[in-house]
Amino acid sequence: MSATESSSGSKEFLLSIHELPRRSGEYRDYRLHRTLNRPFGLDMIAIPANEEIDLTLTATSVDEGILIRGRVRSKAVGECARCLAPVEMDIDQGFDELYEYESKAAALSDEDVETDEILMVTEESVDLAIPVRDAVILALPVNPLCEEDCPGLCSICGTPWRELDGEHGHEERDPRWKALESLSERLKEQ
Ligand SMILES: [Zn+2]
């Protein structure tokens, strides 16, 4: 029970649609601004806490329920998967989702509803949490990069390759060669 509550208990993206006539073809436009008190997205990149999430929505009555066409806009921050430099990106992602009237979905048991994530119109509102979350995750790269061709970090010392010159390396050389090198350095200096 508590698992169900935690997954569907938050009402941060509830949209009240009580003024939308339930006659096929009727529609209304909505705009929602939300901020969450936690990051929203993936581990490597997410919408940070308190960043505004802007939703532009059109709700249309159809025979089976209410069709929501939405657009999620926000900003995500994260770390480059190769060099850990900060990464920032805009999110602008659309979605379409059908919310069925409870009478139509009543044939399904609670368990089916949960596993198939069938979305329903409940008490004059629709909960946009699932499509918003899916849209944000779809918009975010699994491996965010600071630049397409980020060369990453030196695997031995962890310095970003961008800050190193082409000569950089860590060959374990024979100590005798080192002695010869320092000797030749000294000779050059004289
Ligand atoms: Zn990078």
Ligand SMILES: [Zn+2]
């Ligand atoms: Zn190195």
